[in-house]
Amino acid sequence: MKQAVIITGGKQYLVAEEQELDIELTPEAKELSFVPLLVFDEKKASVGAPEVKGGKVTASVLEPEVKGEKLKIMKFKPKKRVRRLTGHRQKHTRIKITGIS
Numbered sequence: 001m002k003q004a005v006i007i008t009g010g011k012q013y014l015v016a017e018e019q020e021l022d023i024e025l026t027p028e029a030k031e032l033s034f035v036p037l038l039v040f041d042e043k044k045a046s047v048g049a050p051e052v053k054g055g056k057v058t059a060s061v062l063e064p065e066v067k068g069e070k071l072k073i074m075k076f077k078p079k080k081r082v083r084r085l086t087g088h089r090q091k092h093t094r095i096k097i098t099g100i101s
Helices: none
Strands: 003-008 011-016 020-024 031-034 038-040 045-047 057-077 082-100
Touching (some): 011 020
Antiparallel strands (some): 020 082, 031 057
16 A cells, blocks of 8 residues: 655645545645655655655545634633633645555
Protein backbone atom coordinates (compact mmCIF):
# COMPACT_ATOMS: atom_id res chain seq x y z
CA MET A 1 0.00 0.00 0.00
CA LYS A 2 1.45 3.34 -1.07
CA GLN A 3 1.47 6.23 1.36
CA ALA A 4 2.60 9.83 1.07
CA VAL A 5 3.07 12.94 3.15
CA ILE A 6 1.49 16.05 1.63
CA ILE A 7 1.34 19.65 2.78
CA THR A 8 -1.73 21.86 2.41
CA GLY A 9 -3.00 24.79 4.43
CA GLY A 10 0.23 24.91 6.43
CA LYS A 11 -0.31 21.38 7.78
CA GLN A 12 1.21 18.04 6.83
CA TYR A 13 -0.96 14.94 6.34
CA LEU A 14 -0.03 11.26 6.03
CA VAL A 15 -2.35 9.91 3.32
CA ALA A 16 -3.03 6.59 1.61
CA GLU A 17 -5.08 5.77 -1.49
CA GLU A 18 -8.88 5.74 -1.03
CA GLN A 19 -8.58 7.71 2.24
CA GLU A 20 -11.02 10.50 3.08
CA LEU A 21 -9.91 13.51 5.09
CA ASP A 22 -10.82 17.10 5.91
CA ILE A 23 -8.34 19.81 4.92
CA GLU A 24 -8.36 23.59 5.19
CA LEU A 25 -10.94 25.31 3.00
CA THR A 26 -9.76 25.53 -0.63
CA PRO A 27 -11.19 27.29 -3.69
CA GLU A 28 -13.89 25.27 -5.40
CA ALA A 29 -12.55 22.61 -7.75
CA LYS A 30 -13.47 19.04 -8.66
CA GLU A 31 -9.90 17.71 -8.63
CA LEU A 32 -6.90 18.70 -6.52
CA SER A 33 -3.27 17.70 -6.90
CA PHE A 34 -0.47 17.92 -4.35
CA VAL A 35 3.30 17.57 -4.60
CA PRO A 36 4.37 15.04 -1.94
CA LEU A 37 7.18 15.57 0.56
CA LEU A 38 7.65 11.81 1.06
CA VAL A 39 6.36 8.73 -0.81
CA PHE A 40 6.82 5.18 0.45
CA ASP A 41 5.48 1.65 0.11
CA GLU A 42 6.59 -1.73 1.51
CA LYS A 43 9.84 -1.89 -0.52
CA LYS A 44 11.19 1.63 -1.04
CA ALA A 45 10.86 5.25 0.05
CA SER A 46 11.39 8.46 -1.92
CA VAL A 47 12.34 11.45 0.19
CA GLY A 48 12.10 14.92 -1.29
CA ALA A 49 14.36 17.87 -0.71
CA PRO A 50 11.88 19.56 -0.13
CA GLU A 51 9.53 17.83 -2.65
CA VAL A 52 9.71 14.49 -4.47
CA LYS A 53 10.66 15.00 -8.13
CA GLY A 54 7.98 13.70 -10.48
CA GLY A 55 5.71 12.68 -7.60
CA LYS A 56 2.05 13.58 -7.57
CA VAL A 57 -0.91 12.94 -5.29
CA THR A 58 -4.36 13.45 -6.80
CA ALA A 59 -7.60 13.89 -4.87
CA SER A 60 -11.25 14.42 -5.71
CA VAL A 61 -13.43 16.82 -3.75
CA LEU A 62 -16.35 15.09 -2.06
CA GLU A 63 -17.81 18.15 -0.32
CA PRO A 64 -16.45 21.66 -0.99
CA GLU A 65 -17.56 23.10 2.37
CA VAL A 66 -18.02 21.15 5.61
CA LYS A 67 -18.35 22.69 9.07
CA GLY A 68 -15.98 21.36 11.70
CA GLU A 69 -16.44 20.73 15.38
CA LYS A 70 -17.77 23.58 17.55
CA LEU A 71 -15.24 25.29 19.79
CA LYS A 72 -16.29 27.28 22.83
CA ILE A 73 -14.21 30.29 23.82
CA MET A 74 -14.78 31.81 27.26
CA LYS A 75 -13.27 35.05 28.50
CA PHE A 76 -13.51 35.58 32.23
CA LYS A 77 -12.34 38.37 34.52
CA PRO A 78 -12.55 37.47 38.20
CA LYS A 79 -13.98 39.96 40.72
CA LYS A 80 -15.36 42.14 37.89
CA ARG A 81 -18.49 40.13 37.01
CA VAL A 82 -17.34 39.96 33.39
CA ARG A 83 -17.69 36.76 31.40
CA ARG A 84 -18.21 36.22 27.70
CA LEU A 85 -18.90 32.95 25.88
CA THR A 86 -18.54 32.72 22.11
CA GLY A 87 -18.33 29.82 19.68
CA HIS A 88 -16.62 29.06 16.40
CA ARG A 89 -16.94 26.37 13.69
CA GLN A 90 -14.10 26.20 11.18
CA LYS A 91 -14.97 25.37 7.56
CA HIS A 92 -13.14 22.50 5.84
CA THR A 93 -13.03 20.78 2.44
CA ARG A 94 -13.62 17.00 2.46
CA ILE A 95 -11.44 15.15 -0.10
CA LYS A 96 -10.75 11.56 -1.14
CA ILE A 97 -7.25 10.54 -2.26
CA THR A 98 -7.54 8.88 -5.68
CA GLY A 99 -3.93 8.26 -6.68
CA ILE A 100 -0.32 8.40 -5.49
CA SER A 101 2.52 8.28 -7.98
